[in-house]
Amino acid sequence: SVHRSAILLVDGDGVMRFEASRGLSEAYRRVVEGHSPWPADARDPDPIVVPDARLEPSLAPFRHALAAECIRALAFIPLVSRGAVIGKFMLYAE
Numbered sequence: 712s713v714h715r716s717a718i719l720l721v722d723g724d725g726v727m728r729f730e731a732s733r734g735l736s737e738a739y740r741r742v743v744e745g746h747s748p749w750p751a752d753a754r755d756p757d758p759i760v761v762p763d764a765r766l767e768p769s770l771a772p773f774r775h776a777l778a779a780e781c782i783r784a785l786a787f788i789p790l791v792s793r794g795a796v797i798g799k800f801m802l803y804a805e
Contacts, residue, residue: 712804712805713786713802713803713804714734714803714804714805715732715733715734715735715782715802715803715804716732716733716734716800716801716802716803717729717731717732717733717735717740717800717801717803718730718731718732718790718798718799718800718801719744719798719799719801720790720797720798721796721797721798725751726744726745727744727745727746727747727798727799728744728745729744730798734803735780735803736780738776738779739776739779739780739782742773742776743773743776746773747796747799748769748787749789749796751796753789753795753796754794754795755791755794756789756791756796757789758786758787758788758789759786759787760784760785760786760787761784761785761786761787762784763783763784764777764782764783764784764785765777765778765783770785780803781805782803782804782805783804783805784803784804784805785801785802785803785804786801786802787799787801788800788801788802
């Protein structure tokens with residue numbers, strides 16, 4: 712039941728920024744912008760699926776925003792060019 716999605720790209724300062732989104736509030740986008748589950752120097756990273764965001768320790772700083780947005784599950788799909796992360800495609804489910 713994925714009803715929301717987003718595309719974020721790394722800008723010139725190395726920050727992941729929303730380029731497009733569907734079904735996400737501006738408040739949520741402000742809180743999570745800049746987050747990446749992969750280090751900046753990651754080469755060919757794997758997608759990450761989080762079945763329950765409430766139980767994922769790395770998302771603890773965003774739990775309030777996730778709960779307010781009723782987001783329970785997420786998928787982080789890396790966008791890669793020449794082996795380097797240039798952004799991510801996100802899927803969100805309740």
